[in-house]
Amino acid sequence: MNGFSEFLELHPLFSWLYELLKSTGLQDPWLRVTHYSILGSMMFGVLSLIALFLVWWERKIAAHIQQRFGPMRHGWHGWYQTIMDAIKLLQKEDVKIALRDKPVFFWAPIVCFVAAFCVYVVMPFGEGLIVADLNIGILYVLAITTWTVISLLMAGWGSNNKYALLGGMRSAAQIVSYEVPMAVSILTPILFVGSLSMNDIVLSQTGPIYNWFVFRLPFGPIAFLTFIIAGTAEANRTPFDIPEAEQELVSGYNVEYSGMKFAMFFLAEFVNMFTIAAVAVTVFFGGWNGFQFLPSWLWFLGKTLLIVLLLMLFRWTYPRLRVDQLMMFAWKFLVPVTFVNLIIAGLFKHLGWYW
Amino acid sequence: MALRTEEFVVNMGPHHPSTHGVCRLVLTLDGERVKKVEPVIGYLHRSIEKICENRTYPQCIPMFDRIEYVTSMSCNQVFAMAAERLAEIEVPERAEYLRVIMLELNRIASHLLFYGVTAMDIGAYTPFLYGLRERELIIDLFEMTCGQRLTYNYIRIGGVSHDIPPEFVPKCREAMRIIGQKMADYEGLLNENPIWLARTKDIGILRAEDAIAWGVSGPVLRASGVKHDLRKDDPYSIYDRFDFEIPVQKNGDTFDRYIQRLDEIRESIKIVNQALNGLEGVEDDKIKAKVSPNFKPPAGEAYARIENSRGELGTYLISDGTKKPLRVKTRGGSYNQLQALPLMCHDVLVADLVAIFATLDVIMPEVDR
Numbered sequence: 001m002n003g004f005s006e007f008l009e010l011h012p013l014f015s016w017l018y019e020l021l022k023s024t025g026l027q028d029p030w031l032r033v034t035h036y037s038i039l040g041s042m043m044f045g046v047l048s049l050i051a052l053f054l055v056w057w058e059r060k061i062a063a064h065i066q067q068r069f070g071p072m073r074h075g076w077h078g079w080y081q082t083i084m085d086a087i088k089l090l091q092k093e094d095v096k097i098a099l100r101d102k103p104v105f106f107w108a109p110i111v112c113f114v115a116a117f118c119v120y121v122v123m124p125f126g127e128g129l130i131v132a133d134l135n136i137g138i139l140y141v142l143a144i145t146t147w148t149v150i151s152l153l154m155a156g157w158g159s160n161n162k163y164a165l166l167g168g169m170r171s172a173a174q175i176v177s178y179e180v181p182m183a184v185s186i187l188t189p190i191l192f193v194g195s196l197s198m199n200d201i202v203l204s205q206t207g208p209i210y211n212w213f214v215f216r217l218p219f220g221p222i223a224f225l226t227f228i229i230a231g232t233a234e235a236n237r238t239p240f241d242i243p244e245a246e247q248e249l250v251s252g253y254n255v256e257y258s259g260m261k262f263a264m265f266f267l268a269e270f271v272n273m274f275t276i277a278a279v280a281v282t283v284f285f286g287g288w289n290g291f292q293f294l295p296s297w298l299w300f301l302g303k304t305l306l307i308v309l310l311l312m313l314f315r316w317t318y319p320r321l322r323v324d325q326l327m328m329f330a331w332k333f334l335v336p337v338t339f340v341n342l343i344i345a346g347l348f349k350h351l352g353w354y355w
Numbered sequence: 356m357a358l359r360t361e362e363f364v365v366n367m368g369p370h371h372p373s374t375h376g377v378c379r380l381v382l383t384l385d386g387e388r389v390k391k392v393e394p395v396i397g398y399l400h401r402s403i404e405k406i407c408e409n410r411t412y413p414q415c416i417p418m419f420d421r422i423e424y425v426t427s428m429s430c431n432q433v434f435a436m437a438a439e440r441l442a443e444i445e446v447p448e449r450a451e452y453l454r455v456i457m458l459e460l461n462r463i464a465s466h467l468l469f470y471g472v473t474a475m476d477i478g479a480y481t482p483f484l485y486g487l488r489e490r491e492l493i494i495d496l497f498e499m500t501c502g503q504r505l506t507y508n509y510i511r512i513g514g515v516s517h518d519i520p521p522e523f524v525p526k527c528r529e530a531m532r533i534i535g536q537k538m539a540d541y542e543g544l545l546n547e548n549p550i551w552l553a554r555t556k557d558i559g560i561l562r563a564e565d566a567i568a569w570g571v572s573g574p575v576l577r578a579s580g581v582k583h584d585l586r587k588d589d590p591y592s593i594y595d596r597f598d599f600e601i602p603v604q605k606n607g608d609t610f611d612r613y614i615q616r617l618d619e620i621r622e623s624i625k626i627v628n629q630a631l632n633g634l635e636g637v638e639d640d641k642i643k644a645k646v647s648p649n650f651k652p653p654a655g656e657a658y659a660r661i662e663n664s665r666g667e668l669g670t671y672l673i674s675d676g677t678k679k680p681l682r683v684k685t686r687g688g689s690y691n692q693l694q695a696l697p698l699m700c701h702d703v704l705v706a707d708l709v710a711i712f713a714t715l716d717v718i719m720p721e722v723d724r
Contacts, residue, residue: 162363249705319551
């Protein structure tokens with residue numbers, strides 16, 4: 001069994017690629033640039049597939065919660081429905097309203113799309129499966145996820161539509177607010193690791209399952225819960241999906257977008273959801289650590305999909321919060337809780353009372 | 356330092372997902388706060404009352420179906436009642452039982468739709484499908500009886516159009532049992548959900564005196580604490596034979612209006628079960644009094660009113676002794692409820708406005724007619 005899972009590990013592929021490029025005689029800046037671009041494109045391809053899968057999966061889960069079938073026509077249980085949707089959206093007319101703010105309107109979906117994918121540069125998908133192991137990895141993740149705000153504001157402003165503007169303003173307020181508890185709740189595990197590198201965070205959780213931060217009582221579970229709540233808000237998911245609240249703002253910031261531009265927002269949303277789950281797994285659930293019989297990347301993927309499932313269950317169970325309640329919850333509940341958690345954890349660390 | 360802000364006007368509707376059809380709300384917003392609401396109606400005006408003046412009495416009933424298509428049975432009933440009062444027609448007992456069964460089934464179906472739509476407007480998608488799932492059971496019963504699923508044209512002057520098929524009674528009992536069971540699911544999903552409570556408690560309060568002053572009726576009035584139900588206060592048909600309660604709430608907020616409908620579903624299930632029992636005791640299987648197609652009531656006027664799922668539904672008929680009515684006027688509950696909307700939306704957020712509008716359960720064809 002061991003040999004089998006070793007055989008399925010993908011990191012030899014990465015080093016093999018590096019050796020291959022080196023053997024062509026490329027010198028260092030260009031060698032690295034080529035290596036990273038190839039890995040980046042691979043990551044982009046894989047993530048696009050994951051996003052397409054998530055769209056289908058969410059529709060199926062929603063359908064089964066609501067006792068219906070969901071997509072059934074295209075393939076087994078409609079498995080290529082989202083591919084057909086993407087093809088349809090590509091053929092759609094790109095409606096450009098006359099009074100838009102041209103550059104802002106054009107760049108908004110691109111910024112959103114790129115920001116969603118950039119995070120994965122530092123994501124350890126498996127043992128050695130990381131594009132660039134930055135020493136400020138987690139900081140980079142937090143910085144890039146905030147990019148989304150700019151794109152949503154751009155979309156809201158550029159559309160020259162009152163509903164879109166309201167949606168953009170809402171999302172700016174929301175994401176900036178929830179960024180604080182999210183960052184602080186990630187800091188608690190970081191305190192114990194002593195490094196911001198994603199790889200170090202994962203490596204510090206190797207060994208038995210109780211080494212995962214989520215099982216390190218009492219700080220781990222609290223930090224995880226606050227993180228997943230703030231993360232749901234970051235990814236604009238119900239119960240925090242007010243920027244695109246259909247019943248109030250029609251569709252929020254993306255109301256004037258059509259065709260592939262809309263699809264870019266749509267896919268970015270699902271990639272963002274996957275990001276939140278992937279960060280949660282990396283920081284709290286031991287990343288690619290697992291038991292021997294499966295390769296590490298499969299462990300990572302499996303755990304991430306379970307967290308995604310949790311986010312989907314939230315969405316199809318809860319009603320939506322109101323704007324002021326949402327802000328109140330962030331500043332009056334989540335921020336104090338995460339800070340107290342961090343301070344006490346710091347005290348414990350200082351006194352050496354942790355394991 | 357106070358920031359200088361500027362109010363702006365947003366046109367919500369007539370094409371907006373949460374205005375339930377074609378209501379247009381002109382909102383004056385200060386950021387997210389609603390400063391002023393102004394409902395603009397008339398986008399669905401089909402002048403049904405005027406059309407009816409050019410049709411014979413039996414031909415008016417299909418038009419009445421379209422006044423309030425979520426509970427068409429009530430509209431049929433109210434027109435038939437007014438016409439029967441004009442001509443003093445006695446309705447056979449079996450037909451009365453069938454009418455009560457259909458009216459109450461239709462009320463349950465309407466409240467189930469309300470449950471789903473309100474939850475959807477507050478952002479919960481799953482209850483919508485749950486509500487529609489059970490509504491389907493009732494719609495199937497209607498289809499079995501009169502062949503229609505939305506506009507029934509079932510209750511006619513002097514009785515009903517078809518007798519129920521033999522498999523109706525067991526299926527109806529089964530549907531009532533299932534809906535009674537599923538009520539626990541509905542309540543479990545929302546009633547104690549903290550997000551739901553935060554969104555609905557103490558939002559959009561309609562005080563009892565305001566409700567009365569603005570002519571609000573039906574579940575919205577009862578949620579404000581006024582125990583007024585025409586089924587008890589002015590019994591029509593054979594409602595005085597059944598044992599049921601009129602649920603009332605205290606606060607008149609969004610939550611009370613929501614819970615009021617769920618309570619009413621329970622009472623309606625009771626009535627349907629009693630009516631099914633009563634139907635078995637009726638020996639005469641006549642379902643329609645003899646009414647000629649050339650129905651000509653004597654000159655005069657009549658008003659009939661019933662308790663619809665959206666409040667008092669009334670019809671006023673003036674006859675000049677010909678086969679066409681001289682004047683038809685309907686009074687729908689939705690119209691008055693919509694009037695009370697600006698009263699309840701003082702300084703609320705846009706999201707609350709949507710929630711309040713949903714719990715009023717306004718249906719635009721009844722407002723515009």
